[in-house]
Amino acid sequence: xxxxxxxxxxxxxxxxxxxxxxxxxxxxxxxxxxxxxxxxxxxxxxxxxxxxxxxxxxxxxxxxxxxxxxxxxxxxxxxxxxxxxxxxxxxxxxxxxxxxxxxxxxxxxxxxxxxxxxxxxxxxxxxxxxxxxxxxxxxxxxxxxxxxxxxxxxxxxxxxxxxxxxxxxxxxxxxxxxxxxxxxxxxxxxxxxxxxxxxxxxxxxxxxxxxxxxxxxxxxxxxxxxxxxxxxxxxxxxxxxxxxxxxxxxxxxxxxxxxxxxxxxxxxxxxxxxxxxxxxxxxxxxxxxxxxxxxxxxxxxxxxxx
Amino acid sequence: xxxxxxxxxxxxxxxxxxxxxxxxxxxxxxxxxxxxxxxxxxxxxxxxxxxxxxxxxxxxxxxxxxxxxxxxxxxxxxxxxxxxxxxxxxxxxxxxxxxxxxxxxxxxxxxxxxxxxxxxxxxxxxxxxxxxxxxxxxxxxxxxxxxxxxxxxxxxxxxxxxxxxxxxxxxxxxxxxxxxxxxxxxxxxxxxxxxxxxxxxxxxxxxxxxxxxxxxxxxxxxxxxxxxxxxxxxxxxxxxxxxxxxxxxxxxxxxxxxxxxxxxxxxxxxxxxxxxxxx
Numbered sequence: 001x002x003x004x005x006x007x008x009x010x011x012x013x014x015x016x017x018x019x020x021x022x023x024x025x026x027x028x029x030x031x032x033x034x035x036x037x038x039x040x041x042x043x044x045x046x047x048x049x050x051x052x053x054x055x056x057x058x059x060x061x062x063x064x065x066x067x068x069x070x071x072x073x074x075x076x077x078x079x080x081x082x083x084x085x086x087x088x089x090x091x092x093x094x095x096x097x098x099x100x101x102x103x104x105x106x107x108x109x110x111x112x113x114x115x116x117x118x119x120x121x122x123x124x125x126x127x128x129x130x131x132x133x134x135x136x137x138x139x140x141x142x143x144x145x146x147x148x149x150x151x152x153x154x155x156x157x158x159x160x161x162x163x164x165x166x167x168x169x170x171x172x173x174x175x176x177x178x179x180x181x182x183x184x185x186x187x188x189x190x191x192x193x194x195x196x197x198x199x200x201x202x203x204x205x206x207x208x209x210x211x212x213x214x215x216x217x218x219x220x221x222x223x224x225x226x227x228x229x230x231x232x233x234x235x236x237x238x239x240x241x242x243x244x245x246x247x248x249x250x251x252x253x254x255x256x257x258x259x260x261x262x263x264x265x266x267x268x269x270x271x272x273x274x275x276x277x278x279x280x281x282x283x284x285x286x287x288x289x290x291x292x293x294x295x296x297x298x299x300x301x302x303x304x305x306x
Numbered sequence: 307x308x309x310x311x312x313x314x315x316x317x318x319x320x321x322x323x324x325x326x327x328x329x330x331x332x333x334x335x336x337x338x339x340x341x342x343x344x345x346x347x348x349x350x351x352x353x354x355x356x357x358x359x360x361x362x363x364x365x366x367x368x369x370x371x372x373x374x375x376x377x378x379x380x381x382x383x384x385x386x387x388x389x390x391x392x393x394x395x396x397x398x399x400x401x402x403x404x405x406x407x408x409x410x411x412x413x414x415x416x417x418x419x420x421x422x423x424x425x426x427x428x429x430x431x432x433x434x435x436x437x438x439x440x441x442x443x444x445x446x447x448x449x450x451x452x453x454x455x456x457x458x459x460x461x462x463x464x465x466x467x468x469x470x471x472x473x474x475x476x477x478x479x480x481x482x483x484x485x486x487x488x489x490x491x492x493x494x495x496x497x498x499x500x501x502x503x504x505x506x507x508x509x510x511x512x513x514x515x516x517x518x519x520x521x522x523x524x525x526x527x528x529x530x531x532x533x534x535x536x537x538x539x540x541x542x543x544x545x546x547x548x549x550x551x552x553x554x555x556x557x558x559x560x561x562x563x564x565x566x567x568x569x570x571x572x573x574x575x576x577x578x579x580x581x582x583x584x585x
Contacts, residue, residue: 014481015398021390022407025455028448029410032417035428090324098321107325109573114332116569118509120536121558124543125335128342128551170331177328201314231418233512234536238543258420258512265427266437266516280424284417291416 036284039277046271052278057244057260059268064275066282068244072161072254073283076236077229079165079250080172085222087169088176095177096184097206108181115174123238126167131158131239134166139251154249159241162250167235172225179224183217184210220297227290231283233258257283339558346556356522359547366557368524369538372439375525376518376534377504379443384450385500389489391451392458397484408459415452422448423513431517439525439532442518449513450503457499461492494579498572505568509561511536535561 044052047064054065091111095104135158146152187210195209211218241253242263255263257279265276350365357364391407398404426445431437465488473483489496519531520541526532535557542554 008479010482011480014484018390018394018398019403021387022394022403022410024387025391025407025410025414025451028451029414031429032421032425035425036421039424039428087324087328090321091328093321094325098318107329110329110332113566113569114328116505116565117332117335118511118536118561118565120509120511120539120543121335121339121562124539124554124558125338127543129334129338173328201310203314203317204310206317227416231420233418233420234540238540258418261420261424262512262515265424266519277424277428280421284421287416287418287421288413291413295412 032284036277036281040274040281043271043274043278047275052275055246057255059264059272059275062271064271064278066257066275066279068246069255069257069260069279070282071246072164072240072244072256073230073258073286075161075254076164076168076240076256077226079161080168080229081222081226083165083169084172084176084225085218088173088221088225089180089218091173091177092180092184093206093210095181097202097210111174111177114170115178119171119232119234120238122167122171122235126163126235126239130166131163134158134160134163138162143251150248151250154247154251156251157241157253159239159253160251161240161254164236164240164254164256165250167239168229168232171232171235172228175228176221176225179221180214180218183214183221186217187213216297216301220294220301223290223294223297227287227294230287230290231258233262237262257286336562339555339562342552342555343557343559343562346552347559351553351556355524356553359550362549364553366533366535366538366553366560368521369533369535369557370560371525372518372521372533373508373535375439375532376442376446376514377508379439379528380446380450380507381500381504383443383447384454384503387447388451388454388503389458389496391455392462393484393489395455395459396462397488411452411455414448415456418512419445419449419510420512423515423517426513426517434529436529437517437519437531439518439528439530442514442532442534445513445517446507446510449510450507453503453506454500457502458496461495461499462488464495465492494575498575501568501572505565508568509536509565511540515540 043064047062052064052066054063055067056063056065057068058064091107095108095111099107135156139152139156139158139160139162142152143156191213192205192209195205200208236256237259240255240259242255242259243253244255244260245252247254261276261280261283265273268276350363351367352365352370353367354363354365355368356366391411394401394404395408395411423445426441426448430441430444434441469487469491470483473487474480478486514534514537518534518537520537521531521533523533539554539557539561542550542557545551
């Protein structure tokens, strides 16, 4: 398409102005990496990288090991992904394959509203509704029946990895559902009709035609959900208990990278602040890595990251 | 029924059940926010400053005003930048700069907002030695820019090529075709994108925590800390006072009404537009 004619000076000026805007975006990205690195440099110098990868975080004693935060982020995100994936895929199947058109539209709208609720409101709801419920019914029940597993043992506080994972799961359901929905829509109708014509039930059709041809798309949806979970801050900071520990138990309070930054930066200074800069840089690198994985998955499908 | 049909029925029931579970949190959140929140709402809640701990009454008027100021400032920064980037992405897509910008915008939108807060802290709060409304607005605008750039790109791509060609054939220079025909013709859909972005950042808390910080006073100038609804909700929620908890629910109700209201508005607007387009 040759819409690439520049007839006069106005065109040149206009294009250059837009290039300046693009330049601002490039500077922003470079700046974010540079300034986070700059912020974390004093801590890396003073504490040293090897002890920064330690298991203890104790600012008053100037011990800054960020491993508990990395553990908290990974554990809560994986827990969220485990809970959210089956629900989201079911929701997407319901939308695309089962529901009547009008019900499907309403259902899709409600799921989108789930994404519109601000993080801090989820945190508030988690703090006063979900946590009492976990503390009084769910967690005691799990401990009584599955207490022999390390995941369901230990003291019950309510604020816990489990609470964070649960809230995160709710928050990433709309993301995974939206992408899975698009993926399922892109399965050719002729394929579905072909399978049905061979005498399959609805379940077999969905299993053979829809799910198996959407594997990479579902993976992409999960990675996008993971990306959202990794960086999610407020809701997690309010329900996870803010304790930098590494424990297998889902009942124990933890801390994630994002929630550590959120709860400590305003009062931090000196090396402590710089160490939080390291946490931020780490979070940036991890989310950048997940982003590139996502691009890789989506470009191999021939689609575009969304 | 043979075993295949049983399996089929079980599967369908399971899918519908799980899909229903996905919606439970929405109903629960809305129920509790309305149930606890409406008790906190009264005239004072919108117009007064917080009362001292232990005293009844007071409101979060300062936070509502603060949120409005922050959102307006962030919009002023991010709307021109986002629109410009979106135009470049859609109208110059064969240029290498545009492809690079596309990847940059996506990367930017994938950065956790708390990291953007930390970045803003490093470039604004630290050098100027203090939390400020400026810093909060800058942090919010960095979150907002990629959203606006992407929706602008998508909306402009919907304009058919023939429209651009017609403009060029009339002898208009390219920049006039872009601004006067392509952009002006999509103004209402661009507005939808901007409103969606506003609805998203209205609830953003993480980038404000240590940029705009918090305040218990009315607006005191752009270089002073400023209160906002989401940060106020957070502060109240994690406090040990029942009265403050109630205020947090009230704030949440205000925020939800705002965010869902904007979303519903857009939905009806789009529906109306589709109908008009069809007839």
